[in-house]
Amino acid sequence: MALANMLSRKAGFATSRTSAPFVASRVSPVAAKARVSSAAPSFSRQQQSIVCQAAATAEVAEKKVHPSPLTIAAPATYAIVEIGGTQMFVEPGKWYTCNRLKVDVGSKIKFGRVLALKHEGKLTVGKPYLENVAVEAEVIEELRGPKVIVYKMRPKKHYRKKQGHRQDLSKFMVTSISA
Known part of the structure; x- marks a missing residue:
């Protein structure tokens, strides 16, 4: 000063x-x-x-101070569900992709392994799963993920192996979360 x-x-x-x-x-x-x-x-x-x-x-x-764009309101109802060994944050009315489900396209499916549920402002956490709670969804389509290249080689030994992989996926729409 x-x-x-x-x-x-x-x-x-x-x-x-x-x-x-x-x-x-x-x-x-x-x-x-x-x-x-x-x-x-x-x-x-x-x-x-x-x-x-x-x-x-x-x-x-x-200058006026504007609220930060990172302050986004959390949805009213959501659940954390275990699907095929992975945990997903799901909301009603949105679609998600996961590893291939063994059901036909257009069929309805229920996920019973719900880890947590927020409904009407109240958060409920299971130990490890919630009883009498299910997430209902409809399978929209079956698709394949992007190609991943796996390349193995041993230097000075003439060993080269190139392999590609595309994961089978299912896309589903969450219709409702029943508590």
């Missing part, structure tokens, strides 16, 4: 404790030239950067 007061007095500015705080940090010369008006050509670069920082601080203080 003392350095800022000294430089501002040298430049002809009067500072008070109620004015915007000066920040004595360096700004690139290009940014300083862009922010400083042409009415002050006799300032040194350091003085210009201090004036620019004070102006930028005042601009930031005037």
